[in-house]
Amino acid sequence: DAKTTQPPSMDCAEGRAANLPCNHSTISGNEYVYWYRQIHSQGPQYIIHGLKNNETNEMASLIITEDRKSSTLILPHATLRDTAVYYCIVRPRLLSNFGNEKLTFGTGTRLTIIP
């Protein structure tokens, strides 16, 4: 799986958009970008994933650059409950259940929402 680079920490004011960057310059053509977050002491929570087109769901938007070497997770209106560690993960999107499926978590970005 391609490695990812994220800033160790970021702050964002409550109500503003939080933009979390991720570099994945060695990403290959069949690898997707996934984002998870982990709120203190809880299990990780899936946020969103994408291949090359921008994606949006009820939680966030994912912007992937045209060369796919970096991406940005956008939380449009950050709240205090969004304070968490955010993980950017790059891996193939397997079409079967057989194989070494896993998520390789790095150390992520610790996002703090400031009141």
Place this chain on the structure above:
Amino acid sequence: NAGVTQTPKFQVLKTGQSMTLQCAQDMNHEYMSWYRQDPGMGLRLIHYSVGAGITDQGEVPNGYNVSRSTTEDFPLRLLSAAPSQTSVYFCASSPPGQGALDEQFFGPGTRLTVL
């Protein structure tokens, strides 16, 4: 649905003791996995299962055993606990089908201390 449940929430063991961490899901997910998370580090895969009767090793399997006799349950056994196994353990599951592992559902974690 209860989702992914883990018991116990906390456990203290002495070196050499054995125990089983329980994980259950009621979503009929075929894929289940165990991760450990150490302070300041991301999650590391211990063992995983793609269905009842099928298990395989992740990146840090030593000292742990698993079995998968039913779709719902995926227990993790520590045969002879060591202080290096002090960690937070997370169980996860995901549904079958195309795009397997697009979204993994994590349990609340078990905090294990080995003295």
